[in-house]
Amino acid sequence: MTDQTRLPTPDEARRLLDEADSTGRHATARAGWPGVAVLLSLGSVLSLGTLALGLTTGTNYFVAMIALLVWIAVVVAFQLAFLRSHRIGFGRRWGLYLGAIFAIYVVAMVVVGSSQGEDVVGTCALAAALMVVSVAAATHEARQAER
Numbered sequence: 001m002t003d004q005t006r007l008p009t010p011d012e013a014r015r016l017l018d019e020a021d022s023t024g025r026h027a028t029a030r031a032g033w034p035g036v037a038v039l040l041s042l043g044s045v046l047s048l049g050t051l052a053l054g055l056t057t058g059t060n061y062f063v064a065m066i067a068l069l070v071w072i073a074v075v076v077a078f079q080l081a082f083l084r085s086h087r088i089g090f091g092r093r094w095g096l097y098l099g100a101i102f103a104i105y106v107v108a109m110v111v112v113g114s115s116q117g118e119d120v121v122g123t124c125a126l127a128a129a130l131m132v133v134s135v136a137a138a139t140h141e142a143r144q145a146e147r
Helices: 010-054 058-081 083-090 093-115 120-146
Strands: none
Touching: 010 058, 010 093, 010 120, 058 083, 093 120
């Protein structure tokens, strides 16, 4: 037996690089699906929660708020469970998605908090904006996962 390591031929090296590239693309694609689930979940929770908070007052408002907080905790727990997948799958886009959703949500909470259930149009528009942004982000990630 010999302990010498032989260098690959140019054709073998190209084949190995192609395999490594394919493996990397497949790993990243599979990592994107938990992120898609989190984006859709977060968008639906925030959108429906905003709608519920904006259309209620009194005790119903607090029930809706508690339900919203519980579901956000569930989504965050899911994200933390798949944190490695999110890092691989999302990269820099994750901060952009959350930043856009958070910016709309801050405006939504100002409108909802100050309207006392009276600004139905504003509440509905902001709930729809949350839905649109989260679905757009999830759609982009789903397309990335298919590559």
